[in-house]
Amino acid sequence: MTLYPALVVCEHCDSVYRKHDLDHDEVARCGRCRAVLYRASRLDIDHLLALTLTAAIVFVIANVSPVIRITVGGMHNEANLLQAISALSQGSALIVGLVAAATLFLVPLLQIVLLGWVLLFARAGRRAPGFGFAMRVLHHIRPWSMTEVFLLGVLVAIVKLSGMLNVIAGPGTYATVVLTVLVTVIAKRDVRILWGRLSGDTDVEWGT
Amino acid sequence: MSEQNRPTDAPPSPVPPVPVVRRPRWNVGLIWLVPVVAALIGIGMVAHNWASEGPSVEISFITAEGLEAGKTQVKYKDVVIGLVDSIRLAKDRTHIIARVKLDKAASSFATTDSRFWVVRPRFGTTGVTGIGTLLSGAYIGADVGVSSDVSKSFIGLERPPAVIHGSPGRRFVLRAADIGSLDIGSPVYYRRIQVGRVVSYELDKDGKQMKVDVFVDAPYDRYVTVSSRFWNASGVDLNLDASGLKLSTQSLATVIAGGVAFQSPPGPRDATPAAEDAEFVLFDDLQTAMAPPDGEPEYLQMRFEQSLRGLGVGAQVDFRGIVVGRVVSIDLDYEADKQSFPLIVGVVIYPQRFGRAGEKIAQLGKDESDKNTRMAAFVKPLIAHGLRAQARVGNLLTGQLYIALDFMPNAPKTEFDASARPVQMPTVPGSFDQLQEQMTGIVEKLGKIPFESIGKHLDSTIVQLDKTLRQVNDSTLPQFNATLAGAQGTLGSAQQAVSANSPMQQSLAQTLAEMQRAARSLRALTDYLGVHPESLLRGKPVDPALRDAPEKNSKGNPP
C-alpha cells in the first residue's frame, strides 16, 4: 500500500480527496483553499501530439524569421529572438542574457521536445524511454516558460520604436503569437494524467 | 464528498442492448490538419526563400574593415542586391574573402566583368565620399559589365571605380612623362567646369611613359576633338610678364589635388570629335599645350671661343626673335695646337617652329633622305650669306645668355664643312664682346679726329666774322635809318587821307546817301508795278484817287 491512485492531494493545503471523473468543462477544486485540483482533459493524446508537432514547426519559424524589422532612412535592421538574446548577452549583461536564453528559448524548446517524445510513445499506449525523467523535467521547467512574455515584449517594443522609426512586425511575430497559444495549450495543461494512464506498475486501489 | 453522482453497481433488470460500435474508416483526426497547415506554411517560407535566393559569390579584399557578416549589404545604384554572408581569412592570410549571397534578381552580377568594392567614408583630396556610410556603416558597391560568363569569385577593388559601367561618355588615353599630382578620380576640366575624371593610370611596359586613362562624361565628350590638347592643370600657374603678375588655376581643388584640362588651340581647327580610346599627349602646362607642335628636332653643333658664363642647358635658341630651339649640351674642348679651350654647344632646332619658312625649307630638301645632309645642304648658302650663331645676353641683370641665329653681314667668312657630323654652325663672338670691339673702334676713330687744327681754323673764322660785323655797323646801318624815315612820311599822308573829316571821306558819305535815295525810289516803283502791272503798257493814270471812288460805288451797289 504505497500508492493510492484513487486519491488526490491538494498541492496547496494538503487536503485529500477521492478522484472523481469529470465531464467536459468541469473543474475539481479543493474545498479548503479553492485551488484547482484537476481539470477535465479536453484533448486526448492524439490532439496533444498534433499540437505539439505544430508547436515544433512554429517554434522553428518563430526563431528563424525576423520578429521585428525597422527601417530608417534607407537603412534597415531586423532581429529575431536569438539575435535579441545575443544583443542582451554582451558585456556585463551576460547573466541576464543567459536567463533570457533559458526562459525564452531553451525552456519552450525542451517542453516541446520532451512532450513530443512522451506523447509519441503515449499514443501507442507505451511509456517512452526516459519517461519518468522527461515528466519530471517537464514539471520543473514549467514555471520558467515565458513565451507569452516574449510576445508581450515584442508588442511593447513595436509600440516603443514606432514613435521614432518605421517598424514592421515580421513573420516571427505571428509565429510567436501561434506558438504562445500552442505552448499554453500543451504545456501549461496538466500533463500529470499521463502518469496515471501509462502506469505500468502495480497501482493500489484505495478501498471505497 | 460527491458520492451521489456515481452509478450504482447493481445492474438493472432488463439488460439494454450494446450500441453499435464501429471504428471510423478514416482514423486520422481533424486535429492533424493543424500541424499539416503549420508545416505547409513553414515549407512555403523555405521555398520562397530558396526561390528568391540568387547565386553566392566570393569577393576578396585586402581588409575586412567595416564589413560585417550578416549585416553588410551589397548595393548597385543604392539598391540592395545582396548580403555579406560570411567573412573569412584567406589561406595565405594576405587577404580576406567575403562570401556574398546575391538576390535572385541580381544573379546577372555573378559574371566575369562585374566589379565590387567597399564603400566607406573616404576623405581624399578630391573631396569626401561615402559620407552616408558614416551613419549606416560600410557596404559593398557593385558594378555589372556586359559579359554573360558566370563567375563565382572576384577580386574586390580597393577603391571605388571612377566610372560605372554604361555611363554615357568616352574614354581617352593620355601619354605623359610623369603622373604629376594626378590620381584616380582627379577631375578633367573643360573651360573650368568638371567634365570627367582620371580613371586609371599605368606605366608603359618600358617604363618611359605614363598612360593615363581619362573618362569624359557625355555630352562634354564631343568637345574632345582630334585637335584637342590636354595639359596638366595641377598647381598654380604664376606668370610675370609685361602685363603684370598673373596667377591662374583651374580650380582651387586642382591646386591641391591636381587635374587635367583640355581645349582646342585657337584658330580654325579640325573639330571632328575624337574617337573612343584616342591617344593624346598630356602637356605640362597650358602654354606648352597651346604652342604649335615642334615636330622632329634637328641637331646642330656650335663652337664658341669665349666664355659662356650664363648659358645653361635648356637656354633658348632664337631666330629673329622667335624661339626655335634650345640648348641641349655644353661641353669643353681642348685644342692642343692653339692651346685653347673652345666650348662645344649642342642645340636642337624644331623646324616646325619656323612656321611657313619651315614648310618651305622642308620642300627644298625633301629629296634628301638623310636628315643631316639635308640640313647641311640647306644651311650652306645661308652661312655664305652671313648666318651665324651668337651668344647674346638675354637679361642684363642676371647675365643669362641665349643663342641667337642671325645674319651678320660683316661676319668674317668661314669655311663650312658640309660633311661634318653633326652639322657645325659657325659662330661670332657674343654681343657683349662685339660691343666691346665696337667701342674700341669708336675710341680709335675719335683719336684720329684733328682737334688742334679744327681749333685754329675756328679761331680765324671768328676774327673774320668780327670784321664783317664792324663793317655792317659803320656803313650799312645809317643808310637803313634814312630809308626808314622816308617810309614813315608816306604812311602819315596815307593816314590823313582815310581820317573821318578828310574830303575823301565826306564825298564818300554823300555818294552813299544818293545811292540810298535812288534805291528807295526804285523800291516804290517796283511796289507800284507789283499792284498795277498794266501801267507798264498803258502808262501811269493821271489822277488815280478820283477815278477810284465811283468805280467802287458802282461795283458795291448794283441796280
Place this chain on the structure above:
Amino acid sequence: MTALAPRAHELGIVGCHTCGSACSADLPRCPRCGSPLHRRKPDSLARTWAFLIAALILYIPSNVLPVMYTSMLGRGEASTILHGVVEFWKSGSWDIALLIFIASVAVPSTKFLVLGTLLVTVQRRSTWARQQRARLYRFVELIGYWSMLDVVVVALVSALVQFHLLGTAEPRLGIVFFGLVVVLTMCAAMSFDPRLIWDDADGSE
C-alpha cells in the same frame, strides 16, 4: 462543501510534488515518478526569506541604475525603468506606460509585499483569512514571471537599434539586477510552501 476534507498527514499520505500521486508517508521516494517525497517543502520559510531578501537588495540597484543606454546622433542617454515609464506616459501612450509600470514596478512590489505578509503570518501561525492568503499566493505565482517583460523589451530594442552613429541602444547594468530580481522572486515564490498557511488550522481543529 459540507465538511472539510481530511489532511494528508492525518491519513499518513504524502502528495508527490512532481506527479501529484498520493503516496504513503513512510516512503522516501515516490514509487511512480521516483522524486523524493516531502511532507512540506524543505526549509521553506528560510529559503523563501533568503530569496526574498536577496531580491529586495537587488531591487534597489535595478531601479537606480539605468537599464538601457540609447544614443541618437551622438547624443547618448541612459534611462532607468521608471524613466522609461514616465517617457511613455509623457508621449501619450499611457496604456504602454501602465503595462510597463505594472510589469516592472507593481508586480515585483506586490510580490515583495505578498510574500512578506505570507511569511510573517505563517511564522506567527496566524489563522487570519487563510483562504484569501492562499489565493494571494496563487496570484503571485501566476503573475510573477511577467516582470521579465522589461528584459525582453531591452533585448529587442538593443538588437534592433544598431545604426552606428544614427542611433544605437545597448543594455546597461540595471537590467542585470532587474533580471536577477525577477528570478529571485520567482524562486522565493516557488520555495514557499502554501500548505504552511493551513498547517496550524488542523492543529487547532
